[in-house]
Amino acid sequence: MSKWTALKAHHARVADRSILSLFEADAARAGDFSTRAGGLLFDWSKTNIDAEGRALLLALAGASGLAGRRAAMFSGQKINETEDRAVLHIALRAGEDQRILVEDQDVIPGISAGRRACAAFAEAVRSGGFQGQGGKITDVVNIGIGGSDLGPAMAVLALAPFHDGPRVHFVSNVDGAHIHDTLAGLNPETTLVIVASKTFTTIETMTNADTAKRWMAKRVSDPGAQFAAVSTAADKTAGYGIAPERVFGFEDWVGGRYSLWGPIGLALMIAVGAEDFGQFLAGGAAMDQHFLTAPDAQNMPVALALVGIWHNQLCDYATRAVLPYEQRLSRLPAYLQQLEMESNGKSVALDGSALTVQSGPVVWGEPGTNGQHAFYQLIHQGTRVVPCEFIVARHGHEPDLAHQHLLLVANCLAQSEALLRGRSLDEARAIMAKRGLSGAELERQARHRVFPGNRPTTTLAMERLTPFSLGQIIALYEHRVFVEGVILGINSYDQWGVELGKELALALQPVLEGRTGTEGKDGSTAALVEFLKA
Numbered sequence: 001m002s003k004w005t006a007l008k009a010h011h012a013r014v015a016d017r018s019i020l021s022l023f024e025a026d027a028a029r030a031g032d033f034s035t036r037a038g039g040l041l042f043d044w045s046k047t048n049i050d051a052e053g054r055a056l057l058l059a060l061a062g063a064s065g066l067a068g069r070r071a072a073m074f075s076g077q078k079i080n081e082t083e084d085r086a087v088l089h090i091a092l093r094a095g096e097d098q099r100i101l102v103e104d105q106d107v108i109p110g111i112s113a114g115r116r117a118c119a120a121f122a123e124a125v126r127s128g129g130f131q132g133q134g135g136k137i138t139d140v141v142n143i144g145i146g147g148s149d150l151g152p153a154m155a156v157l158a159l160a161p162f163h164d165g166p167r168v169h170f171v172s173n174v175d176g177a178h179i180h181d182t183l184a185g186l187n188p189e190t191t192l193v194i195v196a197s198k199t200f201t202t203i204e205t206m207t208n209a210d211t212a213k214r215w216m217a218k219r220v221s222d223p224g225a226q227f228a229a230v231s232t233a234a235d236k237t238a239g240y241g242i243a244p245e246r247v248f249g250f251e252d253w254v255g256g257r258y259s260l261w262g263p264i265g266l267a268l269m270i271a272v273g274a275e276d277f278g279q280f281l282a283g284g285a286a287m288d289q290h291f292l293t294a295p296d297a298q299n300m301p302v303a304l305a306l307v308g309i310w311h312n313q314l315c316d317y318a319t320r321a322v323l324p325y326e327q328r329l330s331r332l333p334a335y336l337q338q339l340e341m342e343s344n345g346k347s348v349a350l351d352g353s354a355l356t357v358q359s360g361p362v363v364w365g366e367p368g369t370n371g372q373h374a375f376y377q378l379i380h381q382g383t384r385v386v387p388c389e390f391i392v393a394r395h396g397h398e399p400d401l402a403h404q405h406l407l408l409v410a411n412c413l414a415q416s417e418a419l420l421r422g423r424s425l426d427e428a429r430a431i432m433a434k435r436g437l438s439g440a441e442l443e444r445q446a447r448h449r450v451f452p453g454n455r456p457t458t459t460l461a462m463e464r465l466t467p468f469s470l471g472q473i474i475a476l477y478e479h480r481v482f483v484e485g486v487i488l489g490i491n492s493y494d495q496w497g498v499e500l501g502k503e504l505a506l507a508l509q510p511v512l513e514g515r516t517g518t519e520g521k522d523g524s525t526a527a528l529v530e531f532l533k534a
């Protein structure tokens, strides 16, 4: 029997079981289904996975070649086969004493030199050693999209309590409203623009960079002097007129959505300083060590992946909600959408054959408690089950507002408890009876107040959101995506699915300008062009 078949048979046997019954049968369950790594706690006991299910999932992971693929990634082998590239974001946070070879070349010295160059520039911007035409830099605008935006934007917000540098803004959308509203109120003479693009060809980024240059040129005699670039394409940055000392390069074996750890993190480094950025890297490196050395059964990224596989593949839950009870992680769901969906949203296996399992799930979410007053209604009482992943810290950063943090934590725990327990019809009837209802009206009202419960959740808990713990969490999710991708048998590191839309958008520009016609377009697109063309 294949590992998948065995798992499916097990799932069929336990699918209708109540998760609460697992706690009743095993007093030690919470500890047994919790995984710890460097101060983080991942509680996956509020799922329907039992000891047998876990053993079968671990066997599946083992049989998928996880150990070999992990070793291959960490040793610089070209596991991104469709792009013929190594996958080495882990090298960006590795210590200077490590050696990682790509085609017999140690990549660590180059990474260390790049890190030092970024740190020197970031510190110069922060201290005033680097100035704009109008003096010390007050504002930094990072222009990038996808992996060149979501990571730094998420992390800059997450680490707000550590900011002591200039204000940092992010422009990503080609919608002119984004750059217009961001630049409004900024002083071009004290603004630094970072053009962040791995390829330096992305149309949104290059269009916004041109707009920023024109805005700056109105007040600054040499706008290029207040531009920096982060890219793998040194030839293109030079062509754009940015002096080489402000160009920070990285290698093509760093995928866009995995690039926050290197020069793409420049905006973060300017905001919090090189030392705190180093702590962020240290957190990521600590998670790497854990992932490499902890046995699979005690391995946190593996645990997250097994829960993900169980819910997506066995239970057929098509989405998962990421719900940080931490306002400053409000961009984390968007960041994870790219990380997870661009990585594991594929229909083809490594060998080019059609995938025989589902691709990765839809990832979405919002911070708690806001979500509670918006979409949790469906999570509690809707007909579809949405596995929820809660994230919470023991402490906030506002000692004067500790009572608010306590309320936040109470809400987080209450949600997973409510989703586990639910409320039975009898309990709802008792509540209605207490309110003085009886008969058919009591019955009718009680039915609306039933919570089915038995809805799976996990909770990732930490001491406090710091540069180090943020690094741990981001690396944790990266490795989770890797493990899920290995189990699904796909390449998590290419993204061919983004190409077609880009090509068609380019072709539609002259059609919308009226320079070419709508021949060959489907009826809907042609009609929309007619309606929307300027």
Ligand SMILES: O=P(O)(O)OC[C@H]1O[C@](O)(CO)[C@@H](O)[C@@H]1O
Binding pocket: 145, 146, 147, 148, 196, 197, 198, 199, 200, 201, 202, 205, 256, 257, 342, 495, 498
């Ligand atoms: O950094 P670049 O090359 O501008 O690309 C931005 C983003 O665009 C994508 O290629 C998707 O369109 C992402 O993978 C990438 O993060």
